[in-house]
Amino acid sequence: MEQFIRDLIGNDLLATIVWCVLPLVFILGYAIVAILAEMKSASWFQDRLGPMRTGPWGIFQPFADILKLLMKEDIVPARADKILFNLAPFIVFVGAYAAFAVLPFASDYVGADLNLGLFYLIAVSSFGVLGIIMGGWASNNKYSLLGAMRSAAQIVSYEVPSATALLIVAMMVGSLNLQDIITAQSGGFWNWFILGGPKSDVVLASGAMLHADIGNFVFLPLLLATFVIYYLSALAETNRTPFDIPEGESELVGGYHTEYSGMKFGMFFMAEYANMFLVSAVAAVVFFGGWQSPWGITLGEALDIPVLTLLEGVFWTAAKGFFFVFVMMWLRWTLPRLRVDQLMYMCWKVLIPVSFALALVVGFIVVIR
Amino acid sequence: MELTDIIFYIFALVTVGSAMIVVFSRNLVYSAFSLMFTFLGIAGLYVLLLADFLAVTQLMIYVGGILVLMIFGVMLTHRVVNVEISSGAMRVIPATIVVGVFLGTLLLVLTRTNWMVMEKSPDIIGTTSMIGTALVTDYLLPFEVGGVVLLVAIVAAAFMARKR
Numbered sequence: 001m002e003q004f005i006r007d008l009i010g011n012d013l014l015a016t017i018v019w020c021v022l023p024l025v026f027i028l029g030y031a032i033v034a035i036l037a038e039m040k041s042a043s044w045f046q047d048r049l050g051p052m053r054t055g056p057w058g059i060f061q062p063f064a065d066i067l068k069l070l071m072k073e074d075i076v077p078a079r080a081d082k083i084l085f086n087l088a089p090f091i092v093f094v095g096a097y098a099a100f101a102v103l104p105f106a107s108d109y110v111g112a113d114l115n116l117g118l119f120y121l122i123a124v125s126s127f128g129v130l131g132i133i134m135g136g137w138a139s140n141n142k143y144s145l146l147g148a149m150r151s152a153a154q155i156v157s158y159e160v161p162s163a164t165a166l167l168i169v170a171m172m173v174g175s176l177n178l179q180d181i182i183t184a185q186s187g188g189f190w191n192w193f194i195l196g197g198p199k200s201d202v203v204l205a206s207g208a209m210l211h212a213d214i215g216n217f218v219f220l221p222l223l224l225a226t227f228v229i230y231y232l233s234a235l236a237e238t239n240r241t242p243f244d245i246p247e248g249e250s251e252l253v254g255g256y257h258t259e260y261s262g263m264k265f266g267m268f269f270m271a272e273y274a275n276m277f278l279v280s281a282v283a284a285v286v287f288f289g290g291w292q293s294p295w296g297i298t299l300g301e302a303l304d305i306p307v308l309t310l311l312e313g314v315f316w317t318a319a320k321g322f323f324f325v326f327v328m329m330w331l332r333w334t335l336p337r338l339r340v341d342q343l344m345y346m347c348w349k350v351l352i353p354v355s356f357a358l359a360l361v362v363g364f365i366v367v368i369r
Numbered sequence: 370m371e372l373t374d375i376i377f378y379i380f381a382l383v384t385v386g387s388a389m390i391v392v393f394s395r396n397l398v399y400s401a402f403s404l405m406f407t408f409l410g411i412a413g414l415y416v417l418l419l420a421d422f423l424a425v426t427q428l429m430i431y432v433g434g435i436l437v438l439m440i441f442g443v444m445l446t447h448r449v450v451n452v453e454i455s456s457g458a459m460r461v462i463p464a465t466i467v468v469g470v471f472l473g474t475l476l477l478v479l480t481r482t483n484w485m486v487m488e489k490s491p492d493i494i495g496t497t498s499m500i501g502t503a504l505v506t507d508y509l510l511p512f513e514v515g516g517v518v519l520l521v522a523i524v525a526a527a528f529m530a531r532k533r
Contacts, residue, residue: 126432
């Protein structure tokens with residue numbers, strides 16, 4: 001894939017820039033679909049029609065909204081800290097976008113095939129926290145600051161169970177490389193980690209051999225619980241309902257981005273949508289086989305057409321990612337918002353002890369087998 | 370000049386430049402936030418030294434943990450609604466002496482050390498498993514002692530926080 005782009009463009013530097021911008025193109029396209037999906041699904045869950053006037057069936061509503069954001073006046077509050085106020089939206093988006101560098105979209109389309117992919121992914125998410133605090137503080141508004149504080153406390157707390165849950169799978173594969181984790185689940189949906197991981201020996205992307213047998217079914221309940229822990233923590237890390245306390249409208253106006261308008265608000269918005277897809281895609285990669293098809297074989301490989309294999313990989317990554325993004329929207333209109341103390345109780349007294357216990361049990365079984 | 374050289378100088382510039390803002394800025398919050406770029410630059414330098422695990426750990430621990438904690442500290446110990454949080458200069462003479470001695474020691478170490486330069490970079494692909502193996506074999510005791518010390522610190526912090 002990388003070689004293909006180099007051949008197509010002919011200039012190494014330009015090709016590298018194109019290679020770096022490809023996920024951004026994906027995010028922009030995805031954001032337009034996701035905005036419409038959010039509005040439409042919200043309406044249907046509430047037995048409404050949703051946007052119907054902008055184009056047939058309202059499908060041009062996201063374009064109208066983005067155009068509105070671009071045209072809006074950019075207001076900086078007089079008493080705000082100008083430098084940090086302007087910098088914060090970009091830091092938040094960089095934090096979200098940096099993680100896309102290691103996300104494998106297909107077997108030969110991953111920005112950087114790092115051996116530390118999973119660890120890097122957990123680490124760069126901390127930039128988002130700093131950007132949120134920066135924006136909240138620089139706005140010089142007590143609601144913004146309170147929202148930023150809540151958000152930071154929430155993200156820092158929920159990083160622990162989500163990282164532990166991902167570590168459990170990394171322990172079973174013996175690698176932090178995301179391509180290794182995906183290839184460990186090859187051969188069909190019964191080999192996915194949500195169903196206990198591989199049931200026979202597999203060769204990983206790095207060439208190492210992972211020994212496994214039918215006895216891996218003992219991991220099924222453990223990994224199901226792990227997935228639930230990861231997904232709940234992911235919801236909290238992206239500030240989505242029922243964990244959207246940082247922007248609780250009834251208490252805080254709008255949270256850390258209360259004072260932002262125009263495209264700077266748009267950047268926060270894009271970062272939130274990018275993060276939603278990111279955590280969903282990570283769930284898909286780690287627990288649901290990533291770019292692998294549910295039945296283990298691809299049409300492209302069967303017919304020996306590499307381009308088709310690539311497209312199928314991107315399709316499955318996007319499909320699985322979109323499914324979990326949809327579940328997030330579904331939960332948003334189903335569950336009420338938690339209180340701050342309930343949120344912290346959930347993290348420190350439920351998710352963290354359970355995830356540590358799971359890590360111990362899975363690690364013990366992996367070692368003795 | 371090769372690409373790695375250019376990248377090295379970019380990271381070095383980011384590290385030193387932001388470190389200077391950390392030191393010279395009158396605004397504590399600016400100092401705290403530019404520390405983020407210092408840590409980022411250092412992580413980049415680690416990557417160029419083939420210490421990939423150390424680089425990501427640097428981001429994880431310092432940017433994600435310690436820096437967030439420091440910023441919380443800065444914001445919660447001052448009047449949070451006031452943007453003008455500043456740090457002034459005080460005790461200039463003792464500080465100059467301490468910094469001078471420290472700088473002298475560093476320069477001495479820098480010039481006296483016999484730096485070993487490798488002819489070519491070693492082919493190491495990933496240091497994670499090497500670090501992991503070393504931690505549970507040769508360095509097991511320091512590793513466990515470090516863990517116990519951290520546990521004691523957590524228990525002590527929880528105890529102090531609960532004290533009415």
